[in-house]
Amino acid sequence: MAVEPSKRRLGIGRQLVDALEAQARSEGIEQIYSVLLAEDERDSTFLEKSGFSASELKIYAKRL
DSSP: OOOOGGGTTSSHHHHHHHHHHHHHHHTTOOOOOOOOOTTOHHHHHHHHHTTOOOOOOOOOOOOO
């Protein structure tokens, strides 16, 4: 999920997260995750302000 750079800071991301959370709750989902690149501070800050916290998940990737 992403917001077009020219449309950022308009509350669209917050609306998307709110809608995702509402849908997840209605389906009985108790936890959601977001995966970011480690250096993506802007999105990390957004998620933390939205109530997310760092997880103990390990994500592995392989470039080809």
